[in-house]
Amino acid sequence: MTTSNGARRLGRKFRDADLEQIIGSLLRNGVLASSVVVLAGGIVYLVRHGGRYPEYHHFQGEPDKMRKPLLMWEAVWRGEGRPLIQLGLLILVATPIARILFSFIGYLLEKDYLYAVLTAIVLLVILCNF
Amino acid sequence: MTILVFSVILFLGALIAGLLGSLTGLGGGVVLIPLLTLVFKVDIHYAIGTSLISVIATSSGAAAAYVKEGITNIRLGMFLELATTAGAIGGAFLATYLPTSVIAILFGFILIVSALLSFARPADPVTEGRPSSLSQKLRLNSSFPTPEGERHYLVKNVVGGFIMMNIAGMISGLLGIGSGALKVIAMDNIMRIPFKVSTTTSNFMIGVTAAASVGIYLKRGYIDPGLSMPVMLGVLAGAFLGSRMLTKAKTKSLKMLFALVILVLAAEMIYNGIKHTI
Numbered sequence: 001m002t003t004s005n006g007a008r009r010l011g012r013k014f015r016d017a018d019l020e021q022i023i024g025s026l027l028r029n030g031v032l033a034s035s036v037v038v039l040a041g042g043i044v045y046l047v048r049h050g051g052r053y054p055e056y057h058h059f060q061g062e063p064d065k066m067r068k069p070l071l072m073w074e075a076v077w078r079g080e081g082r083p084l085i086q087l088g089l090l091i092l093v094a095t096p097i098a099r100i101l102f103s104f105i106g107y108l109l110e111k112d113y114l115y116a117v118l119t120a121i122v123l124l125v126i127l128c129n130f
Numbered sequence: 131m132t133i134l135v136f137s138v139i140l141f142l143g144a145l146i147a148g149l150l151g152s153l154t155g156l157g158g159g160v161v162l163i164p165l166l167t168l169v170f171k172v173d174i175h176y177a178i179g180t181s182l183i184s185v186i187a188t189s190s191g192a193a194a195a196y197v198k199e200g201i202t203n204i205r206l207g208m209f210l211e212l213a214t215t216a217g218a219i220g221g222a223f224l225a226t227y228l229p230t231s232v233i234a235i236l237f238g239f240i241l242i243v244s245a246l247l248s249f250a251r252p253a254d255p256v257t258e259g260r261p262s263s264l265s266q267k268l269r270l271n272s273s274f275p276t277p278e279g280e281r282h283y284l285v286k287n288v289v290g291g292f293i294m295m296n297i298a299g300m301i302s303g304l305l306g307i308g309s310g311a312l313k314v315i316a317m318d319n320i321m322r323i324p325f326k327v328s329t330t331t332s333n334f335m336i337g338v339t340a341a342a343s344v345g346i347y348l349k350r351g352y353i354d355p356g357l358s359m360p361v362m363l364g365v366l367a368g369a370f371l372g373s374r375m376l377t378k379a380k381t382k383s384l385k386m387l388f389a390l391v392i393l394v395l396a397a398e399m400i401y402n403g404i405k406h407t408i
Contacts, residue, residue: 020198020200023197023204024195024197024198025194027190027191027193028191031187031191031194034187035366038359038362039363041359042360042363046133046134050134051133051134052132052133053133054131054136056170056176057171058173059173059176061350062351062353062354066351066354066355067351081355082355085359086353089183089362092186092187092190093186093341096186096190096337096340096341097338097341099338100208100211112269114269115269118209119208122212126215126338126341126342126345129222129342129343129346130349
């Protein structure tokens with residue numbers, strides 16, 4: 001395995017074991033961060049709406065501010081809890097997607113171009129459907 | 131029942147599901163959808179969306195630990211994710227066209243398969259002979275640390291495993307579960323990979339597979355914050371507790387009990403599906 005420029009700047013070869021450590025930390029921190037945001041949104045939601053009655057028996061679909069990240073963000077600044085929960089969920093969903101991005105960069109550093117291409121395809125397939 | 135009471139009960143239900151799922155290795159997702167639809171009378175589309183979220187949370191949380199230990203075969207996971215993500219997107223589209231009763235019946239059958247498979251695991255496959263040219267080209271043959279030192283293994287039947295993973299991904303996108311059982315069939319029985327590697331690699335892939343279909347569910351308004359919040363936090367708390375109190379001795383009878391619960395839920399889902407009451 002040849003040493004890449006990026007890895008040489010890090011002082012040593014970039015190997016699979018490094019990628020494992022980075023991916024491990026990324027997954028843990030992503031889940032933690034999203035839990036904190038979801039919990040915060042949950043508290044706001046329960047304080048504001050905890051006394052009302054839930055209706056989930058009939059499917060109505062969520063309003064736009066629960067489906068579009070930009071509208072979610074605006075609603076969060078109006079102090080709404082439910083869009084904040086949705087943002088937390090987006091962080092959660094972004095975690096495995098970020099993991100693919102990191103793998104892609106890692107394989108480029110390792111000069112494993114076959115896997116760089118495979119990860120890029122998976123990443124594109126997911127992002128195209130978002 | 132007010133939203134506050136509903137959320138607390140849902141949190142506790144999800145906590146138990148996550149705890150049992152992690153102790154038995156069957157995953158919490160399989161009981162979440164029956165819990166939401168049969169007990170709380172939640173529309174199955176919301177239930178699937180909620181379950182997908184909890185699947186991403188638990189699989190990412192667990193994968194973080196396994197990846198650092200070097201057991202997970204990341205290359206194999208990345209390669210098979212091509213199959214599962216494509217399948218998951220197909221499954222998510224299918225879910226929006228199929229009637230809820232059909233989804234419920236299909237879910238019941240997958241539950242039965244998952245419960246039965248938890249007992250029918252064959253002996254740890256022995257990987258000997260010559261590596262296939264495809265698994266060599268893709269650099270899938272690897273090793274993992276055991277108490278007796280590094281153990282090397284070969285990956286067989288790459289094409290067969292890939293096709294099975296595509297089906298597993300579709301089921302995951304359609305029903306909102308990790309379909310860990312089907313992934314393990316593909317890796318244990320078809321590709322002949324050691325248990326520890328197949329379980330952790332399957333878990334590693336579940337998050338990405340679910341993330342592929344969750345975008346479609348989000349766009350169609352199937353992901354509800356009021357349901358996802360207590361369920362995600364509950365399942366995570368349960369899975370975390372489970373990983374702390376993992377005692378090998380008791381898991382066998384617990385697994386039996388949990389599989390029994392799953393079978394009852396499966397029958398109930400199929401019954402409700404046939405009667406069109408779901």
